[in-house]
Amino acid sequence: MAEFFKILTVVIYFVVLMSIGTIASRKIKTSQDYILAGKNLGFWVFVFLIVASTTSGMTLLGSSGLGYVTGWPTIWEQIFVPLTVAVCIILYGAKMSKIGRIRGYMTVQDYFADRFYSKRKIRGIAGISVIATSLVYLVGQYTAISIVLVWIFNISHAQALLIAGTIVFLYVMLGGLYAVAWTNTIQGLAIIIGVLILAPIIINSAGGMSFINSTLASIDPNMIKLSYPSAYAGYAFATPAFLLSFFFLLALGLGSSPHIINNVLAVRKQKYFKYAPVAAFGIYVVVMYLIKIVGFSARALVENGEMAVPYSDYAFVASVEHILPDAVWPIFAVIVLAAVMSTTDRIMLTIGNTASWDIYKNIFNPNADDKKITMYSRLVVFAAAIVTMILAINPPELLAWLIWMTIGITLSVFVVPLVAGLYWKRATKEGAMAAMLLGFATAVVFGYMDKYVSKLPMHFSMYSFIIAVAAMVIVSLLTKPPPKDVIERTFTGPFISIKEEK
Amino acid sequence: MIIGLDDTTFFLAFGIPVLIVIVLLIWGRIYNPGED
Numbered sequence: 001m002a003e004f005f006k007i008l009t010v011v012i013y014f015v016v017l018m019s020i021g022t023i024a025s026r027k028i029k030t031s032q033d034y035i036l037a038g039k040n041l042g043f044w045v046f047v048f049l050i051v052a053s054t055t056s057g058m059t060l061l062g063s064s065g066l067g068y069v070t071g072w073p074t075i076w077e078q079i080f081v082p083l084t085v086a087v088c089i090i091l092y093g094a095k096m097s098k099i100g101r102i103r104g105y106m107t108v109q110d111y112f113a114d115r116f117y118s119k120r121k122i123r124g125i126a127g128i129s130v131i132a133t134s135l136v137y138l139v140g141q142y143t144a145i146s147i148v149l150v151w152i153f154n155i156s157h158a159q160a161l162l163i164a165g166t167i168v169f170l171y172v173m174l175g176g177l178y179a180v181a182w183t184n185t186i187q188g189l190a191i192i193i194g195v196l197i198l199a200p201i202i203i204n205s206a207g208g209m210s211f212i213n214s215t216l217a218s219i220d221p222n223m224i225k226l227s228y229p230s231a232y233a234g235y236a237f238a239t240p241a242f243l244l245s246f247f248f249l250l251a252l253g254l255g256s257s258p259h260i261i262n263n264v265l266a267v268r269k270q271k272y273f274k275y276a277p278v279a280a281f282g283i284y285v286v287v288m289y290l291i292k293i294v295g296f297s298a299r300a301l302v303e304n305g306e307m308a309v310p311y312s313d314y315a316f317v318a319s320v321e322h323i324l325p326d327a328v329w330p331i332f333a334v335i336v337l338a339a340v341m342s343t344t345d346r347i348m349l350t351i352g353n354t355a356s357w358d359i360y361k362n363i364f365n366p367n368a369d370d371k372k373i374t375m376y377s378r379l380v381v382f383a384a385a386i387v388t389m390i391l392a393i394n395p396p397e398l399l400a401w402l403i404w405m406t407i408g409i410t411l412s413v414f415v416v417p418l419v420a421g422l423y424w425k426r427a428t429k430e431g432a433m434a435a436m437l438l439g440f441a442t443a444v445v446f447g448y449m450d451k452y453v454s455k456l457p458m459h460f461s462m463y464s465f466i467i468a469v470a471a472m473v474i475v476s477l478l479t480k481p482p483p484k485d486v487i488e489r490t491f492t493g494p495f496i497s498i499k500e501e502k
Numbered sequence: 503m504i505i506g507l508d509d510t511t512f513f514l515a516f517g518i519p520v521l522i523v524i525v526l527l528i529w530g531r532i533y534n535p536g537e538d
Contacts (some may be wrong), residue, residue, distance in 0.1 A: 226511055226515065274533050
């Protein structure tokens with residue numbers, strides 16, 4: 001009976017996703033419909049899309065796992081990740097979306113090409129970086145999906161990948177951003193409701209907050225502080241210096257990820273940017289805090305001999321199994337699946353759109369029509385699904401490291417040209433190229449050093465980020481200023497709201 | 503001590519998100535999106 005109920009729950013979930021994909025496909029008439037949902041997303045669909053695109057399997061399993069291992073010093077993650085959505089909307093999105101409306105942008109690379117007066121080079125560098133980092137991220141997401149399906153159904157890793165990969169591929173291919181946005185709204189709601197119901201029950205079953213915190217303090221008194229004084233143990237990496245770099249990495253870097261920032265170009269009305277930041281942050285921060293506290297609760301339950309956790313990232317799952325009867329927990333397993341799928345679909349679409357719009361149409365075939373662009377995007381989504389599923393069958397041992405590497409590269413490659421492009425009139429094409437290329441190369445070097453040579457005091461991406469900032473400033477000042485008409489048409493300057501200034 | 507955390511830790515851990523919400527509400531009040 002329990003087995004039947006499990007299968008039924010997940011089958012219903014998949015049928016809902018496929019139905020949404022099919023309905024969404026009827027709205028796809030042009031490439032703008034496919035890539036940007038016709039620039040027609042309403043307020044709440046946009047809020048859920050941007051939150052669910054950010055909420056990956058790592059958010060749910062990884063951050064409760066981190067709470068399980070480290071205690072309160074990593075609670076900052078729960079502030080920085082929701083904050084990145086607000087930063088993305090306010091610092092990058094509000095202004096770029098407005099310029100995008102006037103100039104007709106479809107992707108962030110359109111903005112880079114326009115602002116840095118480089119139709120091919122900047123677009124090409126940015127586009128290839130987007131595809132490379134997104135592919136690594138996608139392997140991680142597929143691996144996470146298959147872990148969840150193997151857990152629910154007890155099937156093989158390859159079977160799980162094939163089922164999940166086919167479902168996501170089909171609804172993304174059919175309905176483009178409409179399907180991704182609508183499914184993410186439903187998946188986002190499932191995550192919120194699930195966490196709001198489950199977390200208080202888990203916290204209560206672990207003995208309540210005071211008891212949980214006293215258990216953490218008995219393991220290490222610093223586990224109930226907001227940072228570790230020094231990295232005296234493997235779990236004590238969250239020192240003040242590390243947390244500072246964590247702020248830049250998560251609050252600034254993550255929000256500039258292509259699968260998150262591109263969402264701002266799809267809203268129906270500019271006025272949504274007034275209260276979307278507080279709506280997204282407010283919802284997200286509550287859910288994130290509860291997820292982390294579930295990790296603390298799991299640690300208390302384990303320390304007091306009430307349950308076992310085979311490895312830290314299993315803390316959330318083990319807690320759910322601990323409190324719910326066998327017949328009910330598959331419903332809540334679906335929320336973990338929803339968290340992973342909601343990032344996977346957005347990344348797949350980002351890869352497809354970047355390859356078809358930025359690389360194929362804008363570099364190789366400027367005369368390509370709407371039908372061809374959409375068809376190429378779908379083909380690339382298919383190819384990306386196949387390639388990453390094959391890679392995910394035997395995920396590299398360094399997968400978690402590679403995913404952190406991609407977020408680090410995003411901070412080093414995209415944040416500097418974005419901020420300098422939007423707000424600094426003197427930022428030049430050469431400065432942007434130097435920042436992107438040096439940011440990428442040094443992120444790889446520092447990432448390698450941190451992993452294989454000696455542990456760095458801050459997150460490795462902090463060093464490459466500083467080098468990218470220096471490269472942008474020095475090279476821009478040494479080269480010819482950008483043409484005046486470029487600065488005017490891209491509304492460059494130290495302001496966000498375009499109407500008041502122009 | 504509040505919920506087993508010392509007062510400073512508690513107020514920082516739960517006060518910072520509240521402060522951010524207030525700042526974001528102020529952003530909502532002052533941001534002028536112009537005409538759509």
